[in-house]
Amino acid sequence: MITTEDEYALIDRILAGEKQLYATLVDKYKSYAYTIAMKILENRSDAEEAAQDGFIKAFHYLKNFNRQAKFSTWLYRIVFNTAISYKRKVKPAFQSIETSIIEYSERADHQTEQDDKQVYLVKAMNSLNEADRLAIQLFYIKEFNMEEVAEMMGQNLNTIKVRIHRARQRLADELTKILKQEALTL
Amino acid sequence: MKKLSQEKDDQLLHYLDGELNAKEVEAFEKELLLSPDLNLRMEELRSVRALLIKKAQLEIPSKNFTQKVMSGLDAKPARSVFSYRQGLLLLIGSVIASGIALALLSAGVFDAPTTPLIVDSPLKNDWLNVPSISIPFNGKILVNGIIFFNLGLAFILLDRTILRPLFQRRNSMGY
Numbered sequence: 001m002i003t004t005e006d007e008y009a010l011i012d013r014i015l016a017g018e019k020q021l022y023a024t025l026v027d028k029y030k031s032y033a034y035t036i037a038m039k040i041l042e043n044r045s046d047a048e049e050a051a052q053d054g055f056i057k058a059f060h061y062l063k064n065f066n067r068q069a070k071f072s073t074w075l076y077r078i079v080f081n082t083a084i085s086y087k088r089k090v091k092p093a094f095q096s097i098e099t100s101i102i103e104y105s106e107r108a109d110h111q112t113e114q115d116d117k118q119v120y121l122v123k124a125m126n127s128l129n130e131a132d133r134l135a136i137q138l139f140y141i142k143e144f145n146m147e148e149v150a151e152m153m154g155q156n157l158n159t160i161k162v163r164i165h166r167a168r169q170r171l172a173d174e175l176t177k178i179l180k181q182e183a184l185t186l
Numbered sequence: 187m188k189k190l191s192q193e194k195d196d197q198l199l200h201y202l203d204g205e206l207n208a209k210e211v212e213a214f215e216k217e218l219l220l221s222p223d224l225n226l227r228m229e230e231l232r233s234v235r236a237l238l239i240k241k242a243q244l245e246i247p248s249k250n251f252t253q254k255v256m257s258g259l260d261a262k263p264a265r266s267v268f269s270y271r272q273g274l275l276l277l278i279g280s281v282i283a284s285g286i287a288l289a290l291l292s293a294g295v296f297d298a299p300t301t302p303l304i305v306d307s308p309l310k311n312d313w314l315n316v317p318s319i320s321i322p323f324n325g326k327i328l329v330n331g332i333i334f335f336n337l338g339l340a341f342i343l344l345d346r347t348i349l350r351p352l353f354q355r356r357n358s359m360g361y
Binding site (some may be wrong): 019020022023026027030031032034035038047048051052053055059064102117118121134136140141168169171172175176 | 195196199230233234237239241242245246251252255259261264265343
């Protein structure tokens with residue numbers, strides 16, 4: 001387990017020229033960085049590329065890290081911004097009808113009630129605007145608190161609070177609506 | 187189910203997140219006992235929370251993720267032609283230059299109708315008499331052109347450094 005002080009010492013050594021030590025930081029934060037990029041880009045290869053790019057940028061700007069925030073928060077902000085600029089460049093991925101049918105039939109065989117609810121949740125998520133959707137998804141990733149989400153998204157803490165609050169209420173409304181529609185079609 | 191007020195909805199979230207004090211919790215729980223609508227809404231919000239927690243799993247990147255990052259460290263990150271600050275400085279410079287030129291123009295500095303531009307021939311000497319070439323030159327037109335060019339440049343800089351990034355950000359964030 002690396003403490004914040006250990007991390008700062010590690011950063012000092014990296015800045016002093018021991019570049020290979022950066023792998024320790026990459027290993028520690030890669031899952032979170034990749035998850036953030038996935039939430040934004042919703043595509044594995046783009047997310048991987050954006051997260052890697054984020055780490056590379058963070059390495060080059062490491063001397064600018066002023067240690068007022070946690071290294072992780074600073075890094076996630078870079079990954080978040082990198083993924084957002086990737087999203088602007090990358091066109092939405094085309095999904096063939098055949099793939100959708102295969103996925104559906106496989107799903108239909110082993111569906112549990114919980115899985116159904118997850119599908120409805122994804123549907124309900126689509127009714128949110130992108131900023132609200134990102135805020136709520138990042139907030140529910142383990143270890144991210146509201147302050148970190150606000151820092152990452154470059155927004156005011158109160159704005160993030162309102163976004164998360166509003167998104168939860170909207171999701172509850174949408175899920176109720178979807179479940180009612182589903183009940184009517186049965 | 188009756189639609190609850192926004193205030194009640196907010197109170198429910200504060201209750202679920204443990205943000206109410208003991209007195210408020212007691213009062214709210216009494217209210218919950220009396221209102222089936224409030225109870226139903228609480229269940230809806232609870233189920234959303236449970237689903238979000240279940241969905242929030244960490245994604246696992248590929249096995250060679252770290253290796254790829256480490257091998258990319260020597261490549262310099264791509265930079266845009268100019269940063270926001272540089273663009274802003276250029277914009278300010280361009281506006282100031284246009285302003286100065288406009289002030290000079292309105293002060294009548296370039297009002298002389300024609301300023302001949304005299305070019306001495308390099309072949310001119312005592313034996314060969316080649317007349318100087320005179321090109322009619324209107325300073326006002328030239329300065330007008332420079333101002334026009336500067337304003338065009340300022341508009342492009344304004345678009346690239348301020349307006350476009352702002353609207354792109356707004357679009358992508360769904361404000």
